[in-house]
Amino acid sequence: MPFTRMDQSTAAEWMNIGREVARRQAQMPTLIKSMLRQLEEQVDGFETNQLVHALQTATRAVRDQASEELIVAALCHDIGKVISVVNHPAIGAEILKPYVSREIYEIVRTHQDFQGRHYYALMEMNPNAREQYCHEPWYALAEKFTDEWDQASFDPEYETLPLTYFEPMIDRVFGKNLLANFDAEAQASA
Numbered sequence: 001m002p003f004t005r006m007d008q009s010t011a012a013e014w015m016n017i018g019r020e021v022a023r024r025q026a027q028m029p030t031l032i033k034s035m036l037r038q039l040e041e042q043v044d045g046f047e048t049n050q051l052v053h054a055l056q057t058a059t060r061a062v063r064d065q066a067s068e069e070l071i072v073a074a075l076c077h078d079i080g081k082v083i084s085v086v087n088h089p090a091i092g093a094e095i096l097k098p099y100v101s102r103e104i105y106e107i108v109r110t111h112q113d114f115q116g117r118h119y120y121a122l123m124e125m126n127p128n129a130r131e132q133y134c135h136e137p138w139y140a141l142a143e144k145f146t147d148e149w150d151q152a153s154f155d156p157e158y159e160t161l162p163l164t165y166f167e168p169m170i171d172r173v174f175g176k177n178l179l180a181n182f183d184a185e186a187q188a189s190a
């Protein structure tokens with residue numbers, strides 16, 4: 001019988017919970033694809049919907065020979081908008097964090113501050129918000145990400161790769177086993 005209070009739990013029960021969580025975590029690529037498809041409903045006054053924007057940002061990364069992790073980050077950088085536009089950079093960055101390098105996590109986390117260069121002046125906000133990160137080793141790559149890919153990707157005429165093109169990349173990046181210890185334990189005890 002499973003515990004009803006954590007202070008009465010056993011190590012064996014936690015091992016079992018770990019295995020169950022690992023099984024469910026393995027569905028991450030399917031969940032990411034489903035969230036991306038939900039972006040199709042979001043237009044919010046832009047010239048393209050948010051799925052097209054995501055695909056177009058990632059297509060530009062592909063054509064610039066970016067790494068697979070960075071292409072997937074470009075595809076998912078606004079995925080947090082499924083939950084909340086207001087704090088979407090933080091949501092997207094935290095979803096990506098266990099699957100990508102530290103620098104790619106930071107680029108997604110801060111991308112709105114970089115984007116501000118292109119429109120914050122119109123709203124009486126600071127267009128140089130990115131400068132707080134100017135000494136970071138990932139600063140130049142963040143500029144390329146936002147200036148060449150993200151901010152330019154609201155063009156319905158641009159030849160954009162479909163989601164199916166990116167699905168094997170999603171499978172590889174989000175298929176990383178974060179709970180390998182529990183799986184190894186399960187195999188050893190099988």
Ligand SMILES: [Fe+2]
Nearest residue numbers: 053077078150
């Ligand atoms: Fe974006």
